[in-house]
Amino acid sequence: MSGRVFAVTGGFGILGSAVGRAALADGARVALIDAAPAPAGLPEGVLALGGVDLTSTAQAEAALAKVVEAFGGLDVLVNVAGGFRWQTLQDGDLDVWGKLYALNTATCATTSKAALPHLLASKAGRIVSVGANGAVKAVAGMGAYAASKAGVHRLTESLAEELKGRVTVNAVLPSIIDTPANRADMPGVDPSTWVTADEVAQAILWLASEQASGVTGALLPVVGRV
Numbered sequence: 001m002s003g004r005v006f007a008v009t010g011g012f013g014i015l016g017s018a019v020g021r022a023a024l025a026d027g028a029r030v031a032l033i034d035a036a037p038a039p040a041g042l043p044e045g046v047l048a049l050g051g052v053d054l055t056s057t058a059q060a061e062a063a064l065a066k067v068v069e070a071f072g073g074l075d076v077l078v079n080v081a082g083g084f085r086w087q088t089l090q091d092g093d094l095d096v097w098g099k100l101y102a103l104n105t106a107t108c109a110t111t112s113k114a115a116l117p118h119l120l121a122s123k124a125g126r127i128v129s130v131g132a133n134g135a136v137k138a139v140a141g142m143g144a145y146a147a148s149k150a151g152v153h154r155l156t157e158s159l160a161e162e163l164k165g166r167v168t169v170n171a172v173l174p175s176i177i178d179t180p181a182n183r184a185d186m187p188g189v190d191p192s193t194w195v196t197a198d199e200v201a202q203a204i205l206w207l208a209s210e211q212a213s214g215v216t217g218a219l220l221p222v223v224g225r226v
């Protein structure tokens with residue numbers, strides 16, 4: 001990854017920060033973009049852009065312009081920003097469907113569109129997005145979330161066709177990631193079967209690498225030992 005420029009959305013979260021660390025360790029230059037304020041103690045050399053709402057085209061474009069200004073270009077966009085909500089239709093709130101669409105599908109589309117002019121100028125432009133294995137076949141309570149992540153999957157396929165020969169576009173589909181939030185939500189479940197954020201990050205890094213030049217439109221399950 002030496003010298004390659006990464007922009008990682010959701011970069012202050014559990015998976016986004018793992019992607020940032022892995023890319024840095026591989027020699028990349030890394031910008032983390034997130035709605036949250038920048039945390040203290042980020043590794044030296046990381047460009048931290050906090051307070052950015054990636055459902056806004058103007059904010060996404062401004063953040064990516066700062067990345068290009070700081071590093072002289074952009075080679076890889078990793079769309080990690082997103083979120084989860086479990087609710088049944090019977091007891092749930094219909095507004096959540098729109099909220100999860102904005103959080104998962106719209107952030108991915110908005111940021112990918114804003115990054116395109118920069119990625120097209122790279123000799124090996126890459127988009128890697130984070131979908132969800134739970135969106136391939138939804139179970140009870142997962143309707144709104146699965147629909148919003150299915151949007152990420154369909155965008156990945158469509159954009160891969162649109163950009164064929166110019167920028168590769170792929171997605172990883174994690175199952176349950178071993179995070180503090182998941183451990184708190186599922187106290188009776190053995191987390192050792194879950195995939196780790198570092199394992200998901202390594203799959204993302206390979207799709208972002210120059211070696212993965214022949215892979216586009218892939219929806220790669222990263223499901224650990226579940």
Ligand SMILES: NC(=O)c1ccc[n+]([C@@H]2O[C@H](COP(=O)([O-])OP(=O)(O)OC[C@H]3O[C@@H](n4cnc5c(N)ncnc54)[C@H](OP(=O)(O)O)[C@@H]3O)[C@@H](O)[C@H]2O)c1
Nearest residue numbers: 010013014015034035036053054080081082083174176177
């Ligand atoms: N955890 C799992 O088991 C799992 C499984 C499958 C897929 N995924 C997907 O993997 C991704 C990362 O998960 P995670 O567990 O690392 O989540 P996380 O720790 O909550 O990180 C997500 C980050 O995205 C940011 N974000 C949310 N909305 C944004 C927006 N509009 N603009 C910019 N940034 C925004 C969040 O900021 P705020 O905190 O300020 O909102 C947060 O820092 C998500 O897309 C998630 O759906 C997770």
